[in-house]
Amino acid sequence: MPQDPQTKATYHHGNLPDALIEEGARLLAEGGTDAFSLRTLAKRTGVTVAAPSHHFGNARGLLTAIATRAFEKLALQMDVAASSAEPPQDAVLAMCLAYFEMRTTEPGYASVMFRLDLINPNDAHFRKSAYHAFGLLEEMLTRAVPITVGAAEISTIAKALWATTQGLTTLPMIEQNEMEQIIRSSVAAHLNQPQ
Amino acid sequence: MPQDPQTKATYHHGNLPDALIEEGARLLAEGGTDAFSLRTLAKRTGVTVAAPSHHFGNARGLLTAIATRAFEKLALQMDVAASSAEPPQDAVLAMCLAYFEMRTTEPGYASVMFRLDLINPNDAHFRKSAYHAFGLLEEMLTRAVPITVGAAEISTIAKALWATTQGLTTLPMIEQNEMEQIIRSSVAAHLNQPQ
């Protein structure tokens, strides 16, 4: 079976781990976490069901890898959003909204980022990726609040906004078009009334 | 097979729907949503695996019933918490904290309340129960903010606090003992700086 040297560099399939991550995200985008299955994913990737286990151990390992890449993508979008927003207060808002946009631009990746029941939150790569994205928000907050505000309080605000942004997506009584207004209100509340 | 008339009132098993809900919550409390299985639940309840389907249709229906009861319990605890807190600003905080306490006092029920992927959020009973609990927070907020604040803004604040409270429990970078401080900070921010 000949290989396209551009996309398949080495070994049998080529870069199977990457292919599984990308096709897995595509599968998640189509049918959500319910539709995710190692068997259909293996079929669509052109390998047998046992192949993924060699690279990721088990399904949880693969989903953790997808979530890890998701946070990398989020960090990238947070940087983009922040670079085109002034003052820092607006940049904080833009960084929070980046997650909402990601839910439509990269629904597959976004669907597993906070699914602690599906992934392994203690995985080293995942932790590094997630904390890095979170750190970007903390950094920007230090520039958005008065210098009298301590680091501990800044961290508290960052976690509150992070939680609010994510929590909005899991509530049954909140419509999609309300979310932006709510996060906007939360950012304003925290920035105008620190501590 | 004789029946204890006090606990088993009618038919073969007695009140099987209730037994499934309670034992199901117990199962969830022990091993989380991963450990939940209709088969082990049926075994522990003393019926065969097909029995639950007659009452709840499928596993999602049963989990929805558990989540519905969870919100009923939460509403009860919110009432208790609010009744022993003054002024209304403190009551708002107490109502938010009620969910955190529920995660330790009723871990099984709490584990499925916001799992939109496991339950059916459009179920009539579930909606009624969830909206009722949420309405309690909204009510208390109308007493906690200045009368100049409109209903729409109050609803926004309620949803923000609701989302923050829930979102905190799904973030990998937040420890259990931080959560109370974060929600306390959020309540203060929203109440001192409405809109």
Place this chain on the structure above:
DNA sequence: TCACATATCTAAACGATGTTAAGATGTACT
């Protein structure tokens, strides 16, 4: 009291899932 209708549960089977062990196959390096 007894037959009948009905709610409730059982028995059995189905397709699908993730995981594992053993073996085959292709790649890379000496």
Place this chain on the structure above:
DNA sequence: AGTACATCTTAACATCGTTTAGATATGTGA
């Protein structure tokens, strides 16, 4: 060229939720 190794396949397992048909107990009305 030959060997070591990473990679993937084959095959089998236990477990899962769901469905269908049938057995059983309950409640009702004659």
